[in-house]
Each structure stands twice: as structure tokens, then as C-alpha cells.
Amino acid sequence: MKRIQEYSIRKIIRLPLLKIIIGGLFCIVIPVLINKPVLDNLFRMLAFSDDLNRLARVSISTLILMPLFYRFLFSKLENRKVTELNLGGSTIAVISGF
Numbered sequence: 001m002k003r004i005q006e007y008s009i010r011k012i013i014r015l016p017l018l019k020i021i022i023g024g025l026f027c028i029v030i031p032v033l034i035n036k037p038v039l040d041n042l043f044r045m046l047a048f049s050d051d052l053n054r055l056a057r058v059s060i061s062t063l064i065l066m067p068l069f070y071r072f073l074f075s076k077l078e079n080r081k082v083t084e085l086n087l088g089g090s091t092i093a094v095i096s097g098f
Contacts, residue, residue, distance in 0.1 A: 067085050
């Protein structure tokens, strides 16, 4: 019986809409929750101005934390190597896109 429940939970988690919801919660909400209480206090202790504090927090969240959480989640959820975030030979395209 436990094996049937485990199989059905895995099957439900693999639904595309549920993956989007889980990905959004895990890859956006958690970094945002880390952003304000942890990073804000850290940069205030380092005496960053309010504007520089906000810029640093947003940059760290969007450029480091979100991709890191995405890579972790989908490597575990889909049991695969996450290749869609690799820069490969497209470093110039990424920089020009920013």
C-alpha cells in the first residue's frame, strides 16, 4: 500500500502545472524570504545605504539564489542534470541581454 501511495505522489508531482507552482514557490518565494530578513540585516550591519542595500539584495536574489534553488529543485524533482541554466558559449549573449 505504501508503494502505491509513493507512486501516486510522484505521479502527481510530475504534472506540469504542479511543477510550475512548486517551482514558483521554491525558486521565488524562498529567495525573497531570505532576501529581507537575512540579507537586509547583513547589509545594514555593513553600513550600506538604503539604495545600495536594495540593489545588492535584489542582485544576489535574482542572479545567485533563484538559479541556485532552481537547479537544486529540478535536479531532485526530475532526477536529471539541469542544463538550461548553463552559460556554455552564450556568455556574450547573456551579458548583452542584461
